[in-house]
Amino acid sequence: MAKTYKCQDCGYQYRQCLESYVCPCCGSENIIEIENQAEAFRGLNICPVCGEYVFEKENSFEICPVCGWEDDRLQKLNPDMEGGANKLSLNQYIRKYYEKEEREEE
Numbered sequence: 001m002a003k004t005y006k007c008q009d010c011g012y013q014y015r016q017c018l019e020s021y022v023c024p025c026c027g028s029e030n031i032i033e034i035e036n037q038a039e040a041f042r043g044l045n046i047c048p049v050c051g052e053y054v055f056e057k058e059n060s061f062e063i064c065p066v067c068g069w070e071d072d073r074l075q076k077l078n079p080d081m082e083g084g085a086n087k088l089s090l091n092q093y094i095r096k097y098y099e100k101e102e103r104e105e106e
């Protein structure tokens with residue numbers, strides 16, 4: 001099964017069947033797997049869905065202007081928990097966000 005990876009340096013996203021931790025765009029090895037993204041961003045104020053917006057404070061219940069995720073501490077700690085500030089769980093939201101981006105690129 002293909003996994004989705006994201007380069008933390010240039011923001012490039014790519015799907016690959018083999019494990020691949022080198023960015024095909026800039027060559028960086030600063031790569032996260034989208035499935036593990038909830039964990040990668042734990043404890044940071046960075047939006048855990050798009051990784052592109054930084055909330056002013058932690059657990060602000062602010063809404064990310066990039067992807068629409070509402071910053072909910074409980075849902076970040078329990079990435080499979082549905083029905084917090086966001087109707088979908090964090091992992092569902094992440095998957096939906098990247099699927100949508102892929103469709104728009106086609």
Ligand SMILES: [Zn+2]
Pocket residue numbers: 007008009010011012023024025026027028
């Ligand atoms: Zn890159």
Ligand SMILES: [Zn+2]
Pocket residue numbers: 047048049050051052053064065066067068069
């Ligand atoms: Zn976001």
